[in-house]
Amino acid sequence: MLPLFFILYLGFVGFSEGAGILPDGPLDAAIGGSVLFETTKTPPETPFLVVTWSFGANNIGISTPSGENIGVNYTGRARITHSTGSLELSNLTAADSGDYGVAIVPSTGGQESGTITLRVHAPISNVTINPETQKLVEGKDSLRLSCSSSGSPLSFLWMKDGSEITASDRVQITDGGRLLSIANVTRDDQGSYTCKVSNPVNSDTSDPANVTVSYGPEKVKLTPPAGTDHAVGSDITMVCSADSRPPAQFTWFLNGSQLRDIGSELKLVDVQENQSGSYSCQAFNTETLRNQTSEPAVINILVNVSDASVKPTNPPVEGTSLNLTCEASGSVLSRKWMKDDSDLILTDNMKLHDNNRVLSFTTVSRNDNGEYVCHISNSFSSMLAAFSLTVNYGPENVKISGENQIKVGSTIKLSCTADSEPLAEFTWLFNETQILNSSSELIKDNANISDSGTYTCRATNEITGKSGSAEHRLSVTNTSGDNNSTPPGPDCDTGCIVGIVVACVVVVAVAIGVGCYCVQKKKKKKKSTSTTTGGGARGNAGNKNEDLNYADVRFFRNKQGVSVPLGEQNTTTDYAEVRVNNKGPGPSSPPTYDDHMQRTKRSAPQPGVNGGPAHP
Structure with missing residues (x-):
């Protein structure tokens, strides 16, 4: 029966061409699965007379209102729906891929046909990425990943952390999408990579491949405690950080010498002055084998200021140079000079140097006299030292x-x-x-x-x-020759003056009398000499044995009866020699008054109790 209908079908096919009653293809199906070839026809009121399906030159089956006849090779796998002319094919194999045709003869006569292509695919499975993990170094290594799968792959999709990867200058996808290459990886290339393989019937995604990109260390930063100055005995903590993958290892340095401390945190307890200095930290990456050192942080451990002093270098002598040196024990951070309780204003002859430690005077003068004060301080203590400058001149x-x-x-x-x-x-x-x-x-x-x-x-x-x-x-x-001699004292009144005048008159009278006496004696002597031979010798001999007589006229009594000196009593008294003969003085001078008084064992006359002369 089948051959007859098939012959009729061939006849119809030979006389008329189908109207394309199948959708556009191709159709895709998986091996082992099924596929439905649907026509565009709707069930007619009067069933089709004949529906015939073929695969290339091979007959699949024929359907009439009375039943269907399936070919031997499709028994149990093919089924024709007569009302629409559709074909369902199951248990597909790769051999089922190809062109399929249908021919329908409606009850009204004529013929409609159509063709469509079927592609039978092996399902995608076992998608893997090789290698599954990679450790790379930024700027040094490149990434290379390959994707493989079972089945009939038609497309490959690479993703990083769930986002699609597209080709760029550094990124290349080759070998039909199976190979992903990234040159000179950066830290941003680190992540989870997956490969999705697809065909028309299914898709499958690989397990993630983890890529690690190591970098650094960089941006190494040392965070010191607040402030750079710290008192002896305090505790200090410093922290070191760096951008690095994997995390950096840290070592610490003081003034360029490595400390035993390691780790990102340095703790100093009960610090001492010898721990002052420049601290730095160094970060090291065990993967990149790189290191970087932070900028230094200066830490000053300060001792309280004590024993402050200001000392000159030499005695201050006007016109010479002078240095005043301000010294102190402890940690001296600043020195400020003052003069006489005001800030020191440097003049042309002053200069400060050695961080204000020394105040120099090029030439010091008495105008620089004053109290100079040096104010010595640090962040935790201060002290004043003063020096009183007195310039010698x-x-x-x-x-x-x-x-x-x-x-x-x-x-x-x-x-x-x-x-x-x-x-x-x-x-x-x-x-x-x-x-x-x-x-x-x-x-x-x-x-x-x-x-x-x-x-x-x-x-x-x-x-x-x-x-x-x-x-x-x-x-x-001398008083006697002094026209400006001092007048008598206040006790010498008018009577005193009169007494002085009277005394002078008496002295003059006595002198005149003595003179007259001497003249008379001289005349008599001459007469005796002229008549007596050798009398001169006797006269000379007698002259040697004659005594000198002295008279002191020093005191007189005033009208009150008080003895008053005639002149200064400390002056030397001059005496005149008065002889009774006519011979002149001998070859030797007369003895002085003091010698005379000594010889006669008398003291010089002195005022008595009542002011008069004292007599032996």
Whole structure:
């Protein structure tokens, strides 16, 4: 029966061409699966007369209103739906891939046909990426991943962390999509890579391949504690960080020398001054084998300031240079100078150097005198040190003050002054001969005429090594020749003056009387000599044995009955020789009054209890 209908079908096919009653292809199906070839026809009111399906030159089956006839090779796998002319084919194999055709003869006559292509695919499975893990170094290595699968792959899709990877300058996808290459990987290339393989019937995705990209260390940063200054005995913590994969290992350095401490945190407990310095940390990556060192952080461990002082380098002498040095124990961070409670204003002869440690004067003067204070401090303590500057100078302006003329018996009093710091030492000279006197005043009682002359005061400054001098001319005059003699004292009133005049008259009268007596005696002597031979010898012999007689006229009584001296009592008394013969004085001078008084064992007359002369 089948051959007859098949012949009829061939006849129809030969006489008319189908109208394309199958959809556009191709159709895709999986091996072992099934496929439904649907026509575009809807069931007619009157069933089709014949529906015939074929695969290439092979007949699949024929369907009529009375039943269907399936070919031997498709028995149990093929089924034709007569009302629509559709074909369902199951248990597909790869051999089922190809072109399929259908021919329908409706009840109204004629014929409609169509063709479509079937592609039978092996399902995708066992998708894998090779290698499954990779460890790369940034900027040094490249990434290469390959994707493989079972089945009939038609497309490959690479993804990183769930996002599709597309080709670029660094990224290449080759070998039909099976191979992924990334040159000069960066840290951003690290992640989870998957490969999705697809065909029309199914798709499958690989397990992730983990790619690690190591980099760094970089941006190494040391975070010190707040502030750089810390007191002795405090605790300090510093932290080191770095961008690095894997995490960096840290070592610590102080002033370039490695410490035993490791790790990202450095803890210093009960710090001491010797722990001051420049701290740094170094990060090391065990994968990249690279290291990087942080910028240094300066830590100052400060000891409280003590034992502050300001000392000069040499005695301050005007016109010379001078340095004031400010010293202290402990940690000195700053020095500030003041003068007389105000900030020091540097003048042209001042300069600060050595971090304000030394204040230098090019030439110091007395105008620089004052109290200089050095304020020494650090972040935790401070101290003041003062120095009172007194500039040594002189001696200058050496002067002698005192009278230029005094009387015999008066007191010599001269005073010497000089501008000098420290006070000058004085030496006195009289007529260029040194006097044993080291005082600024020269005092001598009972001045004599021999004390007249040039007095020199020499002032010396042992600190400056300088000296200066001044001269003073002094004249000591005798009272009798002094027109400017001092008048009698307040006790010598009018009566006193009258008494003095009377006494003078008496003295003159006595002198005249003595003179007359001497003249008379001389005349008589001449007469005797002219008549007596050898009398001259006797006269001379007698002359040698004659005594000298002296008279003191020093005191007189005033109208009150008080003895008053006629003049200065400390002066030497002059005497006149009065002889009773006519011969002149011998070859030797007469004895002095003092010798005379000693010989006669008498003392010089002195005022008595009532002011009169005292007599033996």
